[in-house]
Amino acid sequence: MRLVASQVGALALRSVTRTARQPASAIPPILFPVSLMLVNAAGLDASTRLPGFPTDSFLAFALAVPFIQGALFSTMNAGTDLARDIQNGFLNRLALTSMRGSALLAGQLGGIVVLGLVQAVVYLVVGLAAGVDFASGPLGVLVLLAFAALVSIGFGALGCFLALRTGSGEAIQGLFPFLFVFLFLSSMNAPRDLIGVDWFRFVATINPVSYLIECVRSLIIVGWDVQAIALGFGFAGAIGLVSLALAAGALKERLART
Amino acid sequence: MRIWDVASGVAFRTLKNVATTPAILIPSIMFPLFFFTAFAGGLSQVSRVPGFDYEPGYTTFQFCFVLIQSAAFGGVFTGFGIARDFESGFARRLLLASPNRTGIVLGYALAAAVRWVFTAIVLTVVALAVGMNVFGGPLDVFGMYALALLINLAGILWASGVAMRFRTMQAGPVMQMPVFLILFVAPVYVPLPLLTGWIEGVATLNPLTYVLEAGRSMLAGDEVHVAWAFSIALGLVGGFALWSLRGLRRAEAAG
Numbered sequence: 276m277r278l279v280a281s282q283v284g285a286l287a288l289r290s291v292t293r294t295a296r297q298p299a300s301a302i303p304p305i306l307f308p309v310s311l312m313l314v315n316a317a318g319l320d321a322s323t324r325l326p327g328f329p330t331d332s333f334l335a336f337a338l339a340v341p342f343i344q345g346a347l348f349s350t351m352n353a354g355t356d357l358a359r360d361i362q363n364g365f366l367n368r369l370a371l372t373s374m375r376g377s378a379l380l381a382g383q384l385g386g387i388v389v390l391g392l393v394q395a396v397v398y399l400v401v402g403l404a405a406g407v408d409f410a411s412g413p414l415g416v417l418v419l420l421a422f423a424a425l426v427s428i429g430f431g432a433l434g435c436f437l438a439l440r441t442g443s444g445e446a447i448q449g450l451f452p453f454l455f456v457f458l459f460l461s462s463m464n465a466p467r468d469l470i471g472v473d474w475f476r477f478v479a480t481i482n483p484v485s486y487l488i489e490c491v492r493s494l495i496i497v498g499w500d501v502q503a504i505a506l507g508f509g510f511a512g513a514i515g516l517v518s519l520a521l522a523a524g525a526l527k528e529r530l531a532r533t
Numbered sequence: 534m535r536i537w538d539v540a541s542g543v544a545f546r547t548l549k550n551v552a553t554t555p556a557i558l559i560p561s562i563m564f565p566l567f568f569f570t571a572f573a574g575g576l577s578q579v580s581r582v583p584g585f586d587y588e589p590g591y592t593t594f595q596f597c598f599v600l601i602q603s604a605a606f607g608g609v610f611t612g613f614g615i616a617r618d619f620e621s622g623f624a625r626r627l628l629l630a631s632p633n634r635t636g637i638v639l640g641y642a643l644a645a646a647v648r649w650v651f652t653a654i655v656l657t658v659v660a661l662a663v664g665m666n667v668f669g670g671p672l673d674v675f676g677m678y679a680l681a682l683l684i685n686l687a688g689i690l691w692a693s694g695v696a697m698r699f700r701t702m703q704a705g706p707v708m709q710m711p712v713f714l715i716l717f718v719a720p721v722y723v724p725l726p727l728l729t730g731w732i733e734g735v736a737t738l739n740p741l742t743y744v745l746e747a748g749r750s751m752l753a754g755d756e757v758h759v760a761w762a763f764s765i766a767l768g769l770v771g772g773f774a775l776w777s778l779r780g781l782r783r784a785e786a787a788g
Binding site for chain 2: 310479
């Protein structure tokens with residue numbers, strides 16, 4: 276047990292250090308969602324005048340989006356890093372050691388969770404500095420950070436699965452637009468009951484990303500909406516479990532090939 | 534004659550690369566469609582905001598933005614290819630072999646235009662299929678596409694200038710981010726009079742605001758700022774042509 280813990284610790288430290296040493300990997304997941312949120316919040320502020328819009332501040336409404344957008348970047352980071360390990364033979368060398376597959380995945384995801392939490396704190400600080408009131412209070416902030424960690428694990432594991440299946444960083448980058456479809460076709464810019472186009476509202480309703488966004492959004496603008504929080508954690512947990520199972524299976528196959 | 538030989542050769546090679554590489558071709562078509570779907574579909578209720586006054590409807594309102602955006606990014610995406618050509622060493626061989634090097638820039642610009650026309654056709658067909666209204670006449674519609682083509686040209690000239698100065702794919706964000714920012718600080722979601730706060734001031738100063746408003750007005754058959762928008766677009770093309778040609782000279786000097 277202690278051996279596995281030390282393996283996880285070493286690989287997590289390597290993952291964090293590697294991300295920190297690559298500003299091109301660490302900075303865009305933080306800056307890009309924040310700038311997009313600020314621009315969208317300014318441009319869409321008029322939509323808070325729609326009857327039934329849940330808040331009078333679009334920034335408070337939009338603040339949930341960077342959390343999920345940042346998690347999508349986690350998928351790319353986790354996937355690209357692991358794909359690079361496969362391409363440069365690091366995984367093959369690890370396979371010759373006593374390292375356990377679970378330690379590799381946990382270590383990789385440990386680094387992603389750290390990045391996810393740093394991102395979440397930055398988004399929170401930006402939101403608070405811009406005058407957003409956090410309706411669920413300090414305890415809600417803690418719940419939000421726990422949720423950010425869970426979502427990072429889920430999307431990070433998905434990135435690991437894609438990397439283990441394809442073994443190519445370029446393929447991971449190429450999949451990025453397709454992951455973004457889930458964000459675009461969600462309730463990111465409007466509450467689902469205010470989406471006027473029927474098919475879009477249907478797609479947003481069956482899209483799990485809508486529930487991830489609505490969980491964060493409820494903590495910010497509503498307070499303690501148990502249903503939204505339960506759905507958010509439920510979907511995040513389910514994504515995490517499925518992704519981890521897929522990643523573990525793909526890792527077993529990848530290690531058997533080496 | 535020599536300039537055309539070089540330009541057509543570079544354009545043909547660039548287009549062949551795009552057409553035979555799905556990883557390059559698909560995102561440049563899919564991204565505008567994603568944006569169009571997300572904005573026109575997810576935000577359609579924004580047209581009910583008091584003071585929103587655009588007769589053809591929100592789908593048409595967003596179509597114009599996404600068309601201009603696809604034009605600008607069509608140029609930027611082609612710029613990524615130029616950077617890749619420098620990284621792989623192909624561009625250096627091209628510089629050595631070309632009897633007229635200005636033709637290289639012209640060739641990339643030609644390829645960007647053809648590539649964008651393909652994207653614009655797909656986008657227009659999808660927009661018409663989901664109920665976009667066009668109230669402007671044929672001349673208005675032609676004017677809007679001509680305006681977008683000039684933005685495409687400005688986009689590739691900007692991106693090629695960056696690519697030829699940095700000569701690495703790592704310059705991608707330098708090509709992309711300013712274009713992204715200038716597009717999104719225009720009146721993307723609502724008309725200019727409905728913007729408030731800092732973005733109202735920035736959008737008023739943003740030259741692309743007038744290009745966007747002119748394009749939308751032409752689709753509505755109620756033209757505003759058209760001469761001003763064409764002057765801005767031509768000014769951008771002229772300025773970035775100089776930027777690009779000076780970048781070419783830098784690349785030549787770097788050897």
